[in-house]
Amino acid sequence: MGAVLIALTFLGYFSASVAYVAALYEKRWRKWGLVSALLGLVAQSSWLVQKTALLGSFPDGTLYDWIATFTWFSVIIFIIIQLVRPQLPLGGFLLPITTMIWLGSQALSRRLVVPPHFHGELLRIHIGTAVFAYVAFLLAAVFSIMYTEKERELKRKRVRLFYYELPSLEIMDAMSTRLIVAGVVFYAITLVSGMVRAKQLFNVYWSWSAQEVWSTLVWLAYVCYLVLRLRGWRGHKAAIYSMSVFLLVIVNLFVVGVFFHGFHFYNV
Amino acid sequence: MLIQVVGINYKTASLKIRTQVGLTPDLIAKAYQRVNELKGQQGIVILSTCNRTEIYVAGNVGYSAIVNWWGGITGVGRREFSDGLFWYSDTKAFEHLFRVASGLDSMILGETQILGQVKDAYELSQKWGATGALHRLFLAALRAGKRAHAETDISHNALSMGYAVVELSRKVFGDLSHTHAVIIGAGEMGTLVARHLSSAQVGHVTIVNRTRSRGELLAEEIHGSYVPLDQLSQVLPAANLVVAATHAPHLLVTKQVMKAAIKGKTERLRFLFDLSVPRNFDPEIVRLGSGIFLYDIDDVKDVVNANLHQRQKEAGKVVKIIQEESGALQNDLAISEVGPVIRQLREKAETIRQAELNRALIRLSHLSEGDKQIVAETTRLILNKFLNDAMIGMRTWASDKDKEEYIQAVRELFRLNEKVAETKDHTTTTATVQVVQSE
Numbered sequence: 001m002g003a004v005l006i007a008l009t010f011l012g013y014f015s016a017s018v019a020y021v022a023a024l025y026e027k028r029w030r031k032w033g034l035v036s037a038l039l040g041l042v043a044q045s046s047w048l049v050q051k052t053a054l055l056g057s058f059p060d061g062t063l064y065d066w067i068a069t070f071t072w073f074s075v076i077i078f079i080i081i082q083l084v085r086p087q088l089p090l091g092g093f094l095l096p097i098t099t100m101i102w103l104g105s106q107a108l109s110r111r112l113v114v115p116p117h118f119h120g121e122l123l124r125i126h127i128g129t130a131v132f133a134y135v136a137f138l139l140a141a142v143f144s145i146m147y148t149e150k151e152r153e154l155k156r157k158r159v160r161l162f163y164y165e166l167p168s169l170e171i172m173d174a175m176s177t178r179l180i181v182a183g184v185v186f187y188a189i190t191l192v193s194g195m196v197r198a199k200q201l202f203n204v205y206w207s208w209s210a211q212e213v214w215s216t217l218v219w220l221a222y223v224c225y226l227v228l229r230l231r232g233w234r235g236h237k238a239a240i241y242s243m244s245v246f247l248l249v250i251v252n253l254f255v256v257g258v259f260f261h262g263f264h265f266y267n268v
Numbered sequence: 269m270l271i272q273v274v275g276i277n278y279k280t281a282s283l284k285i286r287t288q289v290g291l292t293p294d295l296i297a298k299a300y301q302r303v304n305e306l307k308g309q310q311g312i313v314i315l316s317t318c319n320r321t322e323i324y325v326a327g328n329v330g331y332s333a334i335v336n337w338w339g340g341i342t343g344v345g346r347r348e349f350s351d352g353l354f355w356y357s358d359t360k361a362f363e364h365l366f367r368v369a370s371g372l373d374s375m376i377l378g379e380t381q382i383l384g385q386v387k388d389a390y391e392l393s394q395k396w397g398a399t400g401a402l403h404r405l406f407l408a409a410l411r412a413g414k415r416a417h418a419e420t421d422i423s424h425n426a427l428s429m430g431y432a433v434v435e436l437s438r439k440v441f442g443d444l445s446h447t448h449a450v451i452i453g454a455g456e457m458g459t460l461v462a463r464h465l466s467s468a469q470v471g472h473v474t475i476v477n478r479t480r481s482r483g484e485l486l487a488e489e490i491h492g493s494y495v496p497l498d499q500l501s502q503v504l505p506a507a508n509l510v511v512a513a514t515h516a517p518h519l520l521v522t523k524q525v526m527k528a529a530i531k532g533k534t535e536r537l538r539f540l541f542d543l544s545v546p547r548n549f550d551p552e553i554v555r556l557g558s559g560i561f562l563y564d565i566d567d568v569k570d571v572v573n574a575n576l577h578q579r580q581k582e583a584g585k586v587v588k589i590i591q592e593e594s595g596a597l598q599n600d601l602a603i604s605e606v607g608p609v610i611r612q613l614r615e616k617a618e619t620i621r622q623a624e625l626n627r628a629l630i631r632l633s634h635l636s637e638g639d640k641q642i643v644a645e646t647t648r649l650i651l652n653k654f655l656n657d658a659m660i661g662m663r664t665w666a667s668d669k670d671k672e673e674y675i676q677a678v679r680e681l682f683r684l685n686e687k688v689a690e691t692k693d694h695t696t697t698t699a700t701v702q703v704v705q706s707e
Binding site for chain 2: 150154155157158159160163164167168169170171173232233234235236237238
């Protein structure tokens with residue numbers, strides 16, 4: 001049953017990505033994108049329900065499960081945005097990235113090794129805010145990609161797809177910043193709650209594990225983005241910066257989280 | 269019933285002829301007063317704009333009668349303008365009006381003004397009580413036009429230079445109410461762009477012009493401010509939208525001037541339009557910051573062309589809508605012609621059945637109530653089964669070009685016209701009444 005739901009999730013998200021990319025060229029594909037995304041979402045939701053029933057609690061003990069939750073939440077946010085702004089061609093940029101991340105997570109271990117006494121309110125906040133923060137960073141990166149695409153067409157003076165379909169540069173620039181502000185706040189909570197929980201469990205706030213260091217770096221990089229904006233950074237440079245920092249987020253998930261996890265032993 | 273259109277437009281005739289036979293509001297009033305001179309007409313709508321004059325006529329009226337009538341109103345002999353006329357009837361006429369209403373036939377592809385003009389023409393005809401059998405056609409045309417604008421992008425994307433400047437600026441700044449625009453040159457192009465920007469709710473517009481009086485005049489018109497040309501470098505730093513449209517033979521904004529203007533804010537988005545020939549902006553300016561966009565007059569023209577291409581792509585979708593609406597209208601019109609005959613046939617049969625049934629039941633008084641009902645029900649079923657095929661057959665005539673003859677044959681065969689004359693049914697079409705009178 002689980003395997004069938006995973007296959008359906010893949011089918012839904014993958015075809016939604018294809019349809020939304022096609023919708024950039026021909027709008028009638030948009031509805032197929034939405035239908036596929038909903039199919040994927042229903043399949044993934046069922047999978048989460050099934051797993052919750054199996055475990056007796058929400059699946060948050062492995063990196064595999066965490067990425068599933070992250071994908072699930074991104075798609076929900078995406079669908080909400082599409083319902084509010086049906087004309088915004090977000091899907092063609094966002095869903096391929098989300099689908100790739102989810103697909104990458106399929107290679108991860110599904111073995112649950114986190115001891116039950118680790119669980120608690122703080123850990124839940126730690127995991128939950130990390131999901132919110134990463135979704136905000138992902139969306140900020142997507143708005144930055146859209147910004148650079150539209151900017152390139154305007155600079156080259158050969159108006160085509162993005163000139164007609166995407167929102168104005170100013171709006172996309174502002175959206176990136178707002179999302180990064182939100183992400184920085186959520187991620188600060190993630191870091192602090194993680195430290196406090198570590199103190200409770202291991203009696204140390206900070207143990208210099210790779211995951212801790214890298215996550216703090218990511219957070220600082222985003223704080224830097226905000227500082228640079230205050231110092232006059234706008235548009236192009238800001239967009240390139242936001243996209244680059246999101247690569248650090250991906251590295252955090254798939255390199256640091258997998259190979260240098262320290263006491264984040266959720267992928268062993 | 270025949271529906272036709274005779275007209276003249278920018279494609280078929282020169283401006284001179286169009287002006288000669290064009291119908292001004294006075295002439296249109298005159299025309300509506302004289303509609304009865306057009307024998308056999310059952311509805312007239314006159315559509316007159318600066319690019320076209322079209323007369324829609326319902327009823328059995330000859331082409332030359334319409335042209336003569338038109339010539340009579342304008343006082344122009346038919347020989348002088350008949351070469352520039354076009355004529356369509358039935359489906360072709362419907363589709364022509366649908367194309368007109370949705371902007372496909374306009375000089376500026378997809379423009380929306382014509383839809384309002386079609387509506388006005390229809391309402392004026394109604395006011396004169398002249399619309400007659402053209403109601404359905406015009407309602408369908410207005411629907412087709414509305415659908416074209418709502419369901420496709422046919423009317424989107426700028427096709428004029430002035431509006432293209434606004435549109436390009438919106439692609440960068442979004443809402444323009446926070447932008448500060450500087451317009452250099454209060455000539456023809458400068459004025460045009462200034463008006464467009466002003467109606468696009470730009471935050472503030474500064475007019476920079478060599479001649480003070482002219483600059484101030486334009487500034488006043490669009491509620492902006494005026495700055496003399498020698499103070500240009502002082503207004504540039506605050507501006508994020510700069511349009512140059514002058515005849516100055518040299519660069520007005522050099523790299524040095526711009527460098528000073530953007531100092532400290534190099535990343536800010538700035539859109540510069542150089543609509544002057546020769547150039548007023550040094551093309552090297554774009555290297556000063558990644559937020560600077562510089563478009564010259566050819567670049568803006570390229571965008572306009574790309575926009576036209578977009579609209580042409582949308583035109584295919586509009587044609588589909590037109591075909592749908594035209595099909596629906598034909599069906600509608602046909603049913604409205606066949607409908608009365610079907611109703612009359614049914615009424616006549618029902619009257620006969622009732623009369624015969626009553627007579628028979630009097631003779632069969634020994635039957636119980638239940639048995640009487642069975643007899644009544646049987647006669648009803650016989651009648652229905654007998655008429656059913658005829659009804660279905662007549663409905664299929666709706667799309668047949670010879671339907672009027674068939675309908676006439678049915679009328680004569682079942683002597684339906686006599687009944688119409690007796691009842692003087694107001695709901696029957698004028699056509700029927702005329703046939704009766706001619707007998």
